[in-house]
Each structure stands twice: as structure tokens, then as C-alpha cells.
Amino acid sequence: MPVPMPDCASSPCDDDPPVSRRYAWLVFFLTFGLMLSDYMSRQVINAVFPALKAEWALTDTQLGLLVSVVALTVGVMSFPVSLLADRWGRVKSATAMALLWGVATIACGLSGNFFMLFIARALVGLGEAGYGSAGGAILLGVFPRRLHATVTGAFLSAALFGSVLGVMFGGLIADSYGWRMAFILVGASGLVLAIVYPLLVREPAPAGRQAAARMPLKAVFHELLRARSALWTYLASGLQMFVQGSIIAWIPSYLNRYHAMDLSQAAMFAGGLVLMAGIGMTLGGALVDRLSTRHARNRLLVPMCYALGSSFLLLAALLLADGQLQLLLIGLGLLIGAGFAGPSGAVVSSVTNASLRASVLATLTLGNNILGLAPGPFITGLLADSFNLHLAMTLVPLIGLGAAAAYFAASRHYLQDLQLQQNSRPAH
Numbered sequence: 001m002p003v004p005m006p007d008c009a010s011s012p013c014d015d016d017p018p019v020s021r022r023y024a025w026l027v028f029f030l031t032f033g034l035m036l037s038d039y040m041s042r043q044v045i046n047a048v049f050p051a052l053k054a055e056w057a058l059t060d061t062q063l064g065l066l067v068s069v070v071a072l073t074v075g076v077m078s079f080p081v082s083l084l085a086d087r088w089g090r091v092k093s094a095t096a097m098a099l100l101w102g103v104a105t106i107a108c109g110l111s112g113n114f115f116m117l118f119i120a121r122a123l124v125g126l127g128e129a130g131y132g133s134a135g136g137a138i139l140l141g142v143f144p145r146r147l148h149a150t151v152t153g154a155f156l157s158a159a160l161f162g163s164v165l166g167v168m169f170g171g172l173i174a175d176s177y178g179w180r181m182a183f184i185l186v187g188a189s190g191l192v193l194a195i196v197y198p199l200l201v202r203e204p205a206p207a208g209r210q211a212a213a214r215m216p217l218k219a220v221f222h223e224l225l226r227a228r229s230a231l232w233t234y235l236a237s238g239l240q241m242f243v244q245g246s247i248i249a250w251i252p253s254y255l256n257r258y259h260a261m262d263l264s265q266a267a268m269f270a271g272g273l274v275l276m277a278g279i280g281m282t283l284g285g286a287l288v289d290r291l292s293t294r295h296a297r298n299r300l301l302v303p304m305c306y307a308l309g310s311s312f313l314l315l316a317a318l319l320l321a322d323g324q325l326q327l328l329l330i331g332l333g334l335l336i337g338a339g340f341a342g343p344s345g346a347v348v349s350s351v352t353n354a355s356l357r358a359s360v361l362a363t364l365t366l367g368n369n370i371l372g373l374a375p376g377p378f379i380t381g382l383l384a385d386s387f388n389l390h391l392a393m394t395l396v397p398l399i400g401l402g403a404a405a406a407y408f409a410a411s412r413h414y415l416q417d418l419q420l421q422q423n424s425r426p427a428h
Contacts, residue, residue, distance in 0.1 A: 019142045027138060028142075028143075028155070031094075031138055031139055031197075032154070032155060032158045033193050034098050034197060035132070035159060038128050039160070039166060041102070043166035044182055045121070046249050046253075047168070047170030047171035047252055047267045048174045051178075055179075056114055060384045066118060067249045067378070068373075068374045070125035070128070070373075071245070071373030074125045074128050074365065074369045075369030078133060078369065079363060081129045081130030082133040082359050083362070086356065090137050091197070091202070093130065098194030099191065099194045101131075101190060102188070103191070104187070105183055108120040109179075109180040132159075132365050136361045149292075149346040150289045153288075154285065156341040157282040158278075159278075163278075164278060167252055167270050167274065170182040171264050171266060172264050172267060224352060224356065227348075227417040227421070228410075229414040229417045233344050233406075233410045234364060234367035236303070236307070236340070236406030236410060237341070237403075238368050240310075240372070241369075243310065243311070243314070244338060245376040245377060246393070246396045247396060248270075250392075250393060253389065254390070258389075272331070281338040284302075284340065284342065284343070285341070289346075301407070303407050304408050306339040307404040308404045310334070310397070310400055314397035315398075318394040340407075345364060
């Protein structure tokens, strides 16, 4: 879930795009709102795990599959959907995606068995595929380049704030009206915003789409995979997303089993923990923008530190702590660990052709989902069935050490890749 550069192929690479600040912030809040809806639809299921387990006698592996199928579908479909968005139109694509995931979320609440719910969840993933890419591309076209990591981090934090709302509202609604109503209400709210979005957000000028459409598919793949710093960043971001996604998916069940909380209590506490991650994602991007003004490698070295710090805090929480101290350390681990998202997007977009905005974002999304969000909850559930949930969650932070190593490797190539990309821009 990355960040693009202005379309140098069609207009000068000015720091300030030719739109008003008021319009830029209107686009931000509406695009942010759809991202909230996206992740509310995705994560509401985590709050109702205990109810599904009790009603349908599901295993933890089956529950993990209901989370992972969304991420897997997003990962597989994000690139082709985003490639289409680069050509067809990003606003139209984002609207169509939102309509689909809203209807599919309602279908989850109408499911009669595990298989029907599994299919409905896959359709939620299909609707969400490419939205982070298209939405990020829309936003970076209306904000100056100096704010790219900040705006991207803030936009992507909607994923975690949406997770908070999905878990909290899902738990509260399920506790009062049943788990089916949780899906129905969340899906309906997304449909309303999807209808409003294209009425207020303008489709960008087609010049960038035309440039992308003229580029042969082989050249597109070469451009997206050319820079070694981008390749290492795709890997690092995916591994760090494994940690974040697994902890967020299973924390309501962990609180239910090991802290004796009911559905609504677990949802509220889990929501607070995920809220800390959302704050960290926003502040983490802003801090990297500030620290990389004079030293560009900090765009990767600071996320490396985020991954290391998060791993140590989460391990300390699950190995050494208990009670309120454990919850505090988990919250701090999520807060620090989430800061990687915005900088990762800014890095890969800065070393890739600007006309491929949504496609660049989709490639990072692919890594996030295929390496992180898809296998993370499933593997954690598999380990929980084989051993126990506490041990499974204790092993998860170790993946963050691999993420830190990959960020360091990316930093070694970043300056060279950045210079090559700047040299390849056409003169004006």
C-alpha cells in the first residue's frame, strides 16, 4: 500500500499539484473514509470469532482462513485491478470496488454455513483488491511531494482505524443483536459512502493513464521490479505486515481466552490496541519525512528501527509480562511497528516511473498481502490448533527481525536507485 510521484510524463514535476488545498483535503477525507469502510468490512469478523466458533463449532484454522482468504484475494487481484485502474480511471475503479465490498459484507451476514461465509469473504477481498492502490494514487496526485510519506501514512492508518471500528462495533453489535447484524450494518455504511464518493471527487486528467496504457506489459513489469531497493522494500513491508496482521486478527480471541473478557469487552480493549497502531502509522510516516530531509536513507533505516523495536516489545509482552503490563507492551509494540507503511510506499514510488501510480501501489500491496496478511492469521491459527494461541502469538514477532534485515538491505541500494530514477525523468 504505497505512494506515488506526480506524473512527470505529462506535466512538470512541481512540488505543488494544480488543485486547491481545500479540494485536496476533501479528497483526503473521502478517500480516508472509504479506507475505513474497507477495513471495517475486512476486520469485523475478528470480533465475532467466539460467536462463530460456538454456533458452527469451527476450528481456529477455519477461523484463520476466513481472515486470510480476504488478504489472499486482495494480494492476487490487486495488481490486475490496479493496472486496470491506471487505464480505466482511479475514481471510477475505487467506487466500483467499494460497492462490491459493501454488498459482499452484507452477504456475509446472510450466510448459512462456513462455505457460504468463506465465499462471501472472498468477494469482500475481490472488492477491496486495488483500493489502497487506487486511493493512494488519487491522493498523491493532489498533495505536494514533500508530504508523500506523511499523507500516505495517514491514509494507510485508516486501515487500522477501520480495524478498530470494525472490531469495536462488530463486538458491540454482535453482543446486542447477533453476529449477522454486525456484518449487515458495516456493509450498509460502506455502500452509502461509495455512492457519495464519485459525486464529489473528480477523475484526474487522463494524460497519465494514456502514458500507462501505451507502456507494454513487459515494460511495466520491468519498471516495477527494476530497483533493488524497491524489491527489498516489498519484502520488508510484507514481513512486517505479517506481524501486524496476525496480532490484530487474533487479539480479540486472545483477550477472550487469556484475560476472560466477553465479546464486547474484548472488542473494546482490542480496539484500543489497534488504535495505537493507527496513531503509530500516522506519526511514523511524519517522523520519517522529517528525518529524511537531509539523509534520504533514513526513509528505510527508520522503518528498520520500527520493526526491531516492535519485535522486542511484543516478545517482552508475550514472554515476560502479564495483566495490564502485557496489554500496555502489546499496544506500544503495535504503535511503533505500524510506522513502516507510509515510508515503504514513499520509497517504492520514488524509484519507479510515476505514470504507474496505482500499479506501483498494487505491487507493494501484493507483497503486504501474499507475504503478510494472507499467511499471518492462517499460520497463527494453525499453530494455535497444534499448540495453543499464546505460543502461536509469541512466535509471530520473530518475523519482524526479518523485516528489519530487509529494510537495511534496501537502504544500501536506495540512493543509487533514486539517482537513476531522477536521471530518467524527461527534461522540461
